[in-house]
Amino acid sequence: MTAKMIRWAAAAVAAGIALTATVASAEEKAVEFPLLKPARQEWSFAGFFGHYDQAQLQRGYQVYKDVCSSCHSMKLVKFRNLADEGGPGFTEDAVKVLAATYAIEDGPNDAGEMFERPRLPSDAFPSPFPNDNAARAANGGALPPDLSLIAKARAVHRGFPWFVFDMFWPYQEQGPDYITALLTGYQDPPEGVEVPEGTYYNPHFINGVSLRMPPPLDNDVVEYSDGTPQTKEQYAKDVSAFLMWAAEPHLDARKELGLKVMLYLFVFAGILYFVKRQVWRGTAH
Amino acid sequence: MSGHSTYVPRTALGKWFEARLPVVRLLHDTAVSYPTPRNLNALWTFGGILAMMLVVQIVTGIVLAMHYAADSRIAFQSVESIMRDVNWGWLIRYLHANGASMFFIAVYIHIFRGLYYGSYKPPREILWILGVIIYLLMMAAAFMGYVLPWGQMSFWGATVITNFFTALPIVGQPIQTLLIGGFSVDNATLNRFFSLHYLLPFLIAGVVVLHVWALHVVGQNNPLGIDVKSEKDTVPFTPYATSKDVMWIVLFMIFYGWFVFYQPNFLGHPDNYIEANPLSTPAHIVPEWYFLPFYAILRAIDFNIGPIDSKLGGVLAMFGAIAVLAFLPWLDTSKVRSGRFRPIFKVAFWLFGVNALFLGYLGSVKTDDILFHVPGLDYQAVVWAKLSTFYYFAYFLVILPVLGYIEKPKPLPVSINDAILAKSAPSSAH
Numbered sequence: 061m062t063a064k065m066i067r068w069a070a071a072a073v074a075a076g077i078a079l080t081a082t083v084a085s086a087e088e089k090a091v092e093f094p095l096l097k098p099a100r101q102e103w104s105f106a107g108f109f110g111h112y113d114q115a116q117l118q119r120g121y122q123v124y125k126d127v128c129s130s131c132h133s134m135k136l137v138k139f140r141n142l143a144d145e146g147g148p149g150f151t152e153d154a155v156k157v158l159a160a161t162y163a164i165e166d167g168p169n170d171a172g173e174m175f176e177r178p179r180l181p182s183d184a185f186p187s188p189f190p191n192d193n194a195a196r197a198a199n200g201g202a203l204p205p206d207l208s209l210i211a212k213a214r215a216v217h218r219g220f221p222w223f224v225f226d227m228f229w230p231y232q233e234q235g236p237d238y239i240t241a242l243l244t245g246y247q248d249p250p251e252g253v254e255v256p257e258g259t260y261y262n263p264h265f266i267n268g269v270s271l272r273m274p275p276p277l278d279n280d281v282v283e284y285s286d287g288t289p290q291t292k293e294q295y296a297k298d299v300s301a302f303l304m305w306a307a308e309p310h311l312d313a314r315k316e317l318g319l320k321v322m323l324y325l326f327v328f329a330g331i332l333y334f335v336k337r338q339v340w341r342g343t344a345h
Numbered sequence: 346m347s348g349h350s351t352y353v354p355r356t357a358l359g360k361w362f363e364a365r366l367p368v369v370r371l372l373h374d375t376a377v378s379y380p381t382p383r384n385l386n387a388l389w390t391f392g393g394i395l396a397m398m399l400v401v402q403i404v405t406g407i408v409l410a411m412h413y414a415a416d417s418r419i420a421f422q423s424v425e426s427i428m429r430d431v432n433w434g435w436l437i438r439y440l441h442a443n444g445a446s447m448f449f450i451a452v453y454i455h456i457f458r459g460l461y462y463g464s465y466k467p468p469r470e471i472l473w474i475l476g477v478i479i480y481l482l483m484m485a486a487a488f489m490g491y492v493l494p495w496g497q498m499s500f501w502g503a504t505v506i507t508n509f510f511t512a513l514p515i516v517g518q519p520i521q522t523l524l525i526g527g528f529s530v531d532n533a534t535l536n537r538f539f540s541l542h543y544l545l546p547f548l549i550a551g552v553v554v555l556h557v558w559a560l561h562v563v564g565q566n567n568p569l570g571i572d573v574k575s576e577k578d579t580v581p582f583t584p585y586a587t588s589k590d591v592m593w594i595v596l597f598m599i600f601y602g603w604f605v606f607y608q609p610n611f612l613g614h615p616d617n618y619i620e621a622n623p624l625s626t627p628a629h630i631v632p633e634w635y636f637l638p639f640y641a642i643l644r645a646i647d648f649n650i651g652p653i654d655s656k657l658g659g660v661l662a663m664f665g666a667i668a669v670l671a672f673l674p675w676l677d678t679s680k681v682r683s684g685r686f687r688p689i690f691k692v693a694f695w696l697f698g699v700n701a702l703f704l705g706y707l708g709s710v711k712t713d714d715i716l717f718h719v720p721g722l723d724y725q726a727v728v729w730a731k732l733s734t735f736y737y738f739a740y741f742l743v744i745l746p747v748l749g750y751i752e753k754p755k756p757l758p759v760s761i762n763d764a765i766l767a768k769s770a771p772s773s774a775h
Binding site: 108205208213220234267310314332333340345 | 383384385422425428429435436439580584585588589591592595596598599602603605606607608609610611615616618619628706765766768769
């Protein structure tokens with residue numbers, strides 16, 4: 061009877077999937093954003109053995125520093141993190157020098173006065189604006205979001221049945237895929253599409269047809285010292301990887317530990333299976 | 346089943362203790378000599394899995410509370426500092442956040458096992474109702490826990506869910522104000538939710554003790570759903586049940602680890618990595634996955650029923666969907682427990698299972714989404730939600746009460762032992 065039940069259930073599930081597959085191909089009635097789903101990119105940190113590509117994180121930091129950081133803050137990341145294991149791999153000395161190029165207000169001192177001092181590795185990345193209102197005022201009323209967690213705070217809906225498959229074959233790189241698509245997705249609006257004043261058409265934007273951020277990247281805007289091609293696409297991928305690291309700095313440690321834990325559990329479960337069989341041997345059940 | 350205790354203290358210390366507090370006897374009777382039906386299948390290991398999950402949640406939760414700050418100005422940052430700066434903080438938080446989901450996956454399997462094998466029928470009514478209470482407490486604890494990181498979904502989820510209470514006439518508004526400590530979700534809400542989130546797991550642990558106590562009075566149900574008749578039907582809990590439970594607990598941990606290590610954010614919502622902002626409403630507010638079927642039921646009632654407006658109707662339907670479980674022992678009129686011997690029930694049960702999953706899906710989409718672009722089926726999601734909600738309640742209020750009278754169950758085996766012997770020697774059975 062169980063076999064019959066399983067067959068019955070399997071038939072129902074298959075029918076459901078077939079039905080929704082037709083749904084996926086059918087045209088959508090309501091407008092759903094983004095207009096275009098992001099393409100899936102290759103990432104060194106995807107998969108079970110994934111880990112960040114140190115050189116890519118360094119390049120990504122460069123793009124962030126030279127381009128993004130003029131409008132976007134990254135309040136949760138500290139300079140010392142650049143030297144953390146599983147990160148861009150800066151030396152501690154380099155971090156000290158880098159941090160000191162930015163000033164921060166500290167105090168009050170013994171005289172009760174606030175003073176400026178160079179940043180220490182323990183200080184956070186500097187924010188481009190003193191507060192959100194200043195940021196809005198400088199950007200046509202739109203607040204450039206903090207980038208500390210952006211790679212985990214954006215994901216385009218996968219919809220049924222994809223999210224079911226994702227459960228069995230993890231897809232946790234939706235954030236960087238989205239960022240890459242957005243940064244390279246600017247284009248002229250198609251005929252008949254009205255774009256509000258001061259915004260830029262981008263079919264990859266998750267929240268509408270256009271956004272306030274002007275196209276931030278172009279070929280050759282950041283100079284790479286390691287010979288990597290200086291293209292818009294390359295910049296987008298590098299900075300996406302960097303933003304993923306900023307959002308999930310312990311990813312390398314997580315995947316490494318995961319492998320050990322899973323291996324241990326599989327072996328342990330195997331042993332327990334034989335223990336159970338031994339215990340139940342001779343006892344019909 | 347809670348018959349004569351077989352514990353005999355052997356050591357001097359054991360005897361000394363036995364004369365003063367027979368706690369070793371209690372443990373022995375509970376976890377060693379307790380007779381357990383020998384035909385239990387793997388679904389009966391989920392009680393043990395749930396006990397493990399409760400311990401995991403309490404332990405990881407206590408550690409998280411050492412680093413968490415329940416202050417709306419810094420709560421979000423304190424969670425991030427756990428993720429970034431606390432040693433192994435990322436692991437503990439991912440274990441806790443995914444642990445909640447695992448807890449619900451396990452409890453849903455546990456509940457559906459009870460539904461299929463009729464574990465709620467006499468003499469297990471109290472045992473079942475205690476389970477429903479645990480489930481309710483779990484939902485409250487999970488909801489409040491989800492508010493603590495103070496992300497966008499935390500904030501707006503809390504706003505939407507506490508707003509349900511205002512649907513109640515007269516008492517609604519004061520209840521909501523009391524619950525959130527003001528007129529909108531704010532620091533006061535966060536503080537009391539943190540306090541209650543810390544309290545509820547211990548209440549759950551207390552009700553679990555009663556649940557296990559009740560279980561040990563009436564004994565476990567089994568896949569055949571027939572009573573244990575003699576000692577031949579049972580085996581002692583240790584080593585038989587323990588060896589099986591531990592194996593399945595470890596298998597469950599593999600499933601758990603799969604999420605924690607390889608897709609820790611799959612079950613969460615990306616918006617919760619955005620700090621709560623009372624001035625910016627997310628485009629699409631959805632609760633955690635384990636609440637989605639009930640969310641679909643809530644939204645299915647978009648019409649007034651006489652003096653009951655759609656809002657109150659939705660809230661009543663949603664709470665009713667859980668409350669109806671408590672009355673199940675009296676709604677199901679069949680004397681046969683196990684679904685194995687009930688041909689029509691079996692179909693209704695599996696439909697109920699598929700329907701529950703479908704309700705979950707409906708809870709995750711917008712009410713005006715078209716699910717099937719097939720002529721004749723191209724209804725809005727809310728239409729499907731109404732049909733699904735109808736079946737959900739019809740299963741409990743119509744099908745189960747009526748089936749007991751019209752269904753002809755298959756013949757039951759004389760005893761568990763007989764059934765096992767017939768299975769292991771099929772040639773001798775005619």
